[in-house]
Amino acid sequence: MGTADSKKDVLHVEGGKPLSGTIKVRGAKNLVSKAMVAALLAPGTSVLKNVPEIRDVSVVSDLLRLHGVDVNFDGENGIVAIDATKVYLADVADVDTLSGSSRIPILFSGPLVHRLGEAFIPSLGGCNIGGRPIDFHLETLRKLGAKVDKEHTDGVHITAPDGLKGAKIHLPYPSVGATEQTLLAAVLADGRTELSGAATEPEIMDLVAILQKMGAIISVDVDRTFRIEGVKELKGYTHTALPDRIEAASWASAALATRGDIFVKGATQPDMTTFLNVFRKIGGEFDIRDNGIRFWHPGGDLHPIALETDVHPGFMTDWQQPLVVALTQANGLSTMHETVYENRFGFTEPLIEMGATVQLYRECLGALPCRFQQRNFKHSAVIFGPTPLTGRDIEVPDLRGGFSHLIAALTANGPSNVHGISLIDRGYADFRGKLFALGAKIG
Ligand code: EPU
Numbered sequence: 496m497g498t499a500d501s502k503k504d505v506l507h508v509e510g511g512k513p514l515s516g517t518i519k520v521r522g523a524k525n526l527v528s529k530a531m532v533a534a535l536l537a538p539g540t541s542v543l544k545n546v547p548e549i550r551d552v553s554v555v556s557d558l559l560r561l562h563g564v565d566v567n568f569d570g571e572n573g574i575v576a577i578d579a580t581k582v583y584l585a586d587v588a589d590v591d592t593l594s595g596s597s598r599i600p601i602l603f604s605g606p607l608v609h610r611l612g613e614a615f616i617p618s619l620g621g622c623n624i625g626g627r628p629i630d631f632h633l634e635t636l637r638k639l640g641a642k643v644d645k646e647h648t649d650g651v652h653i654t655a656p657d658g659l660k661g662a663k664i665h666l667p668y669p670s671v672g673a674t675e676q677t678l679l680a681a682v683l684a685d686g687r688t689e690l691s692g693a694a695t696e697p698e699i700m701d702l703v704a705i706l707q708k709m710g711a712i713i714s715v716d717v718d719r720t721f722r723i724e725g726v727k728e729l730k731g732y733t734h735t736a737l738p739d740r741i742e743a744a745s746w747a748s749a750a751l752a753t754r755g756d757i758f759v760k761g762a763t764q765p766d767m768t769t770f771l772n773v774f775r776k777i778g779g780e781f782d783i784r785d786n787g788i789r790f791w792h793p794g795g796d797l798h799p800i801a802l803e804t805d806v807h808p809g810f811m812t813d814w815q816q817p818l819v820v821a822l823t824q825a826n827g828l829s830t831m832h833e834t835v836y837e838n839r840f841g842f843t844e845p846l847i848e849m850g851a852t853v854q855l856y857r858e859c860l861g862a863l864p865c866r867f868q869q870r871n872f873k874h875s876a877v878i879f880g881p882t883p884l885t886g887r888d889i890e891v892p893d894l895r896g897g898f899s900h901l902i903a904a905l906t907a908n909g910p911s912n913v914h915g916i917s918l919i920d921r922g923y924a925d926f927r928g929k930l931f932a933l934g935a936k937i938g
Contacts, residue, residue, distance in 0.1 A: 506916045506927070508904040509936035510886050513755035513792070518929040520743050520761040521547040521573050522736025524922045526698040528599045529675050530705050530736060531555045534577035535564065535606035536683060537709055539731035545761075546573045546736060547924035554597045561585035561593075562607070579731075582610045590617050591650065597921075598672060601632050604653050605680025608641060613654045627836075631666055631673035638662040639680050639688070661686030661725050668866065669694035669719065669806045675702060681723040682711040690721040696807040697766040701737045708732040740766045741813040742923060745898050747790035748817035749933075751779045752824055752906045756791035757933060764788065769810050773818070776800055777825060797825035799880070803832035803861035816842055816899040820906065822878045823851040829878040832861030837872035842896030845889045846903055849911075852879040886911035894922045901926075905935055 522545035532555065534541035546552060548570045556566040556575070562585045565578040584607075593600065600616050607614035633643045633651070639659040644652040661684050666673055674693040681688035693699075695715065703713050703721075709729040714722045743762035750757040751774070764771065764783045771781060774790065778797040782789040799822065804812040812835035822829040823846060833839045843853040853876055859868050860875035867874045884907035891897030897919045904911035919926055930937050 504915055504917050506901070506913045507938045508886065508901070508911045508913060510884070510905050510907040510909065510911060512753070512905070512934065512936060514749055514753045514905060514930075514933040514935060515756045516933045517758040517760060518746060518932055519787075520739045520746075520759055521545045521924060523698050523701075523739040523741070524549055524551055525671070525696075525741070526701045527552060527736050528555045528597070529602060529698070529702050530734065531559065531575065531577060532599065532602045532606060533679060533702065533705050533709065534731065535559065535562070535579050535582065535603065536609065536679070537729040537731050538580045540576055540578045541731040542733040543575045543577070544573060544733075544735040545738070546575045547739065548573075549924050550921045551597055551599065554593060555599050558590070558593055558600060558603065561589050582607075584611055584613065585615070587615050587650075590615055593617055598627070601629055601672065602675055602679055604632070604636055604641070605659070605676065608653055608655045608659060608680070609683045612656065613652070615650055615652050617650045631668070631670050632676045635664055635673055635677045636680060638664050639684055659684040661688040661723070663689045664691070666690070666692040668692070671696055671699060674699055674721070678702060678706060678713065678721065678723065681725060682706055682713070683727075683729065684723075684725040686725055688721075688723040688725070690723070691719070693719050693721050694806055695719050697737060697740070705732050705734050708734060737766065738763050740770070741811065741895070743767065743788065744770045744811075744814045745817045745895070745923070747774060747779070747781070747788075748821045749902045749905065750790040751777065751792050751797065751821040752902050754792040754794070755933070756789070758787055758789040760787035762788040769808055770814055773800060773802060773810060777821065797821065797881070799825045799827035799829040799878075801830045801861075803863075804835050806835065812836055812839060813895050815839065816895040817902055819843065819853070819876065819878060820846065820899050820902045823853070823880045823882055823884065824906065825878075825880045827880065829880070830860045831876045831878065832859055832865070833874045833876075834861065834865035834867070837867050837870070837874055840873060840876050842892050842899055843876060845887070845900060846884070849884040849887055849903055849907055850882050851884060851903075852882050853877070883908060885909055888912045888914065891915035891918045894918060898923060898926075
């Protein structure tokens with residue numbers, strides 16, 4: 496994805512100062528955008544609370560509006576009201592203007608096909624952290640009876656003249672998006688759908704809660720199989736989005752790397768237990784309170800760790816990048832085996848230029864061989880610390896990698912200029928304001 500290198504898009508950081516203070520996280524980016532799409536399934540108004548002011552929310556709002564849906568976002572209070580009574584087919588050229596801006600448009604497929612009999616999905620954006628194909632999504636839609644036409648060079652045209660019908664579907668890998676695709680398409684399909692090999696991330700379960708409020712019938716078995724009984728119609732919902740556990744963990748890693756102390760208001764324990772265990776093993780301290788979690792560096796050495804990313808309830812891939820920066824400050828050798836994306840270590844190159852010692856390997860340096868074994872992907876990292884970091888010019892590569900660079904710049908001695916900073920607005924609401932609140936020297 497491109498980054499406009501205007502003056503506004505560069506953040507000057509004077510590092511070497513512990514971040515300390517209180518910030519607040521709202522609802523999870525990776526639920527909110529999907530919840531907004533779910534509103535499309537029902538005529539009437541849906542109300543979503545705890546919505547962060549991030550660019551993904553404006554992209555989905557724009558896309559909904561192009562389809563005739565009325566979207567009202569009260570950013571100050573974090574409430575979005577979506578009236579999907581009126582839905583029409585958007586102009587293909589208009590939809591195309593949003594192509595490349597997000598991964599979410601593909602999830603419009605099922606709801607639009609139910610409401611209008613057809614959908615046009617622009618080519619997708621999102622972070623450049625691997626191939627990120629949509630084959631599982633399209634296969635799922637085909638199994639449910641849709642005709643998928645990839646003729647349009649910049650997108651996909653999906654039709655289902657006879658409507659969608661329940662089917663038996665198995666995902667070759669527990670993809671978050673393909674699981675959501677199936678849920679959003681199957682709830683109004685004719686008959687039952689069985690989805691095995693699904694992902695069960697907390698954000699997905701929150702989407703299931705929303706769909707249940709709307710009138711859907713969905714159950715999940717212990718072996719990650721969803722069973723969906725199609726219903727004839729759904730109604731609008733009112734829901735408070737679960738907190739953003741990725742943003743919370745990002746700030747926690749920032750506290751650790753900068754030897755700081757951050758109270759993350761709004762963070763909750765249940766969906767972060769895996770992260771909290773790792774945070775404690777490394778030597779970080781935390782205090783879980785009713786209204787949030789305080790994370791801090793207690794002084795002394797941080798400990799190295801051997802870790803691998805995995806689907807829920809494993810250690811999230813989105814927690815990996817910010818934590819790697821903290822691991823450059825741990826005393827000894829850490830390993831990180833990335834098993835979700837084949838190409839999520841590109842962000843370590845600037846870290847090395849700042850003084851970190853990170854070596855990448857094609858081998859699976861973890862307990863289990865993953866899908867990327869014997870393939871040409873450098874998907875394991877060895878991090879040796881502690882290494883002092885020195886500030887420099889950095890170009891933000893992707894959302895989480897970009898936030899990690901920000902943490903590195905805040906940890907480093909001397910000034911850094913972080914370019915392409917607006918990319919971080921996709922998923923971190925008002926991060927500049929939050930950095931000021933934590934005493935960061937930025938400008
Ligand atoms: N995959 C396929 N084919 C598909 C779909 C996925 O091969 O059709 C592969 C992907 O290439 C990847 C793996 O399956 O290697 C997992 O991808 P998944 O579908 O689970 O990811 P996603 O739905 O595109 C969401 C989040 C990501 C998060 C992943 C994993 C959103 C908008 N994005 O992506 O979040 O990393 O799940 O938890 O929900 C982020 O927030 O920075 C971010 C990248």
